[in-house]
Amino acid sequence: MSELAERTRSGPGRLLIAVYAIFALAATARSVVQLATHFSRAPLAYLLSALAGVVYIVATVCLARGNRTSRRIATVSILVELVGVLAVGTVSLAVPHLFPDATVWSDYGQGYGYVPAVLPLLGLWWLRATR
Amino acid sequence: MIEILATVLTYVALAAAVWAAVLVVVNKPIQLREWHGLWLYGLVALLEVGLLGQLVVGIVKMATDDRQVAGLEFLGYLLTSLVILPLAGVWALAERTRWGPVVMVVGCLTIPVLIIRLEQVWNAHV
Numbered sequence: 001m002s003e004l005a006e007r008t009r010s011g012p013g014r015l016l017i018a019v020y021a022i023f024a025l026a027a028t029a030r031s032v033v034q035l036a037t038h039f040s041r042a043p044l045a046y047l048l049s050a051l052a053g054v055v056y057i058v059a060t061v062c063l064a065r066g067n068r069t070s071r072r073i074a075t076v077s078i079l080v081e082l083v084g085v086l087a088v089g090t091v092s093l094a095v096p097h098l099f100p101d102a103t104v105w106s107d108y109g110q111g112y113g114y115v116p117a118v119l120p121l122l123g124l125w126w127l128r129a130t131r
Numbered sequence: 132m133i134e135i136l137a138t139v140l141t142y143v144a145l146a147a148a149v150w151a152a153v154l155v156v157v158n159k160p161i162q163l164r165e166w167h168g169l170w171l172y173g174l175v176a177l178l179e180v181g182l183l184g185q186l187v188v189g190i191v192k193m194a195t196d197d198r199q200v201a202g203l204e205f206l207g208y209l210l211t212s213l214v215i216l217p218l219a220g221v222w223a224l225a226e227r228t229r230w231g232p233v234v235m236v237v238g239c240l241t242i243p244v245l246i247i248r249l250e251q252v253w254n255a256h257v
Contacts, residue, residue: 014230018222018237025214029207037203 007130008066016126019119020060026112027104028053034101042101048088049103052116055081059123075127082120085109089117133188137250140181141243147174148239154232161223161231171235172220178242179216186213189249205252212245 009017031049039046055077062074089108092099102111109116150171154161162168186209193200219238223231 010226011228011230014222014226014228015233015237018219018234021218021222022215022237022241025211029211033204033207037201 002067004068004071004130005066008071008127009064013063013066013126013130016122017060017063019115020056020063020123023104023112023116023119024053024056024060027056030104042099045099045101045103045106048084048105052081052084052104055084063123063126071127075124078120078123078127081116082124085116085120133185133192136181136185136188137246140178140185141246143174143178143181144239144242144246147171147178148236150174151232151235151239155229155236158229159232160227160229161235163224171232175216175220175235175239178239179213182212182216182242185209201252201255205249208245208249208252212242212249215241215245 007013027049031046031053034042034046034049058077059074059081062070062077085105085108088099088103088105092103092106099106104112104116108114150167154167154171159165159167161171163172189205189209193202193205215238219234223234223238225231226234
């Protein structure tokens with residue numbers, strides 16, 4: 001059991017979790033500031049920012065814990081993340097007026113070097129590779 | 132913002148990232164018993180002290196300068212920049228392979244990005 005956890009957070013997993021943690025911090029900090037200072041400017045975008053922050057926190061913690069249950073929760077949260085970045089990315093390009101201010105997932109994470117679009121794929125691959 | 136401090140911090144962060152990248156290339160995990168690990172963490176500790184200085188200067192300038200700065204956002208970036216390196220340091224140290232210094236490369240490269248964002252927020256409303 002703890003061997004599985006060790007495998008999940010070692011090697012490439014060590015980097016993966018670090019990048020997840022950075023995004024957890026970035027998305028959460030950003031959404032706290034946005035919600036606190038000008039929520040009414042773009043409520044949908046800011047609520048999605050907050051959701052992204054929560055998803056990244058859950059994924060980070062569960063990947064770092066790495067036992068059977070938390071790996072399952074991590075898988076679900078990473079799937080939510082994948083759907084989120086694809087949906088928000090598409091909508092933000094198709095109907096830009098819905099997103100007057102950027103979120104982590106706008107334009108498929110362009111503002112963050114498209115890392116938000118690649119990260120869920122890497123996460124799912126890593127969970128598969130360490131099964 | 133003090134431009135000189137921001138520039139120096141950027142270069143120190145890049146130097147630490149390069150040093151960590153060297154450790155990746157020569158396949159060394161981070162070991163504080165070895166000079167190469169100790170020097171890396173010494174440099175990162177120095178960087179952290181500098182970032183702490185930037186926080187203090189940033190808050191003082193925000194309070195005294197009469198320009199319109201998005202205060203909470205500015206403070207958010209100042210605080211975030213303080214959290215990254217200690218977390219990356221602990222996380223990288225627990226790894227017994229070359230992926231430890233990879234984490235330090237990423238952690239150190241995050242700092243210049245945050246400094247650029249800080250300057251953008253500071254210069255947004257002149």
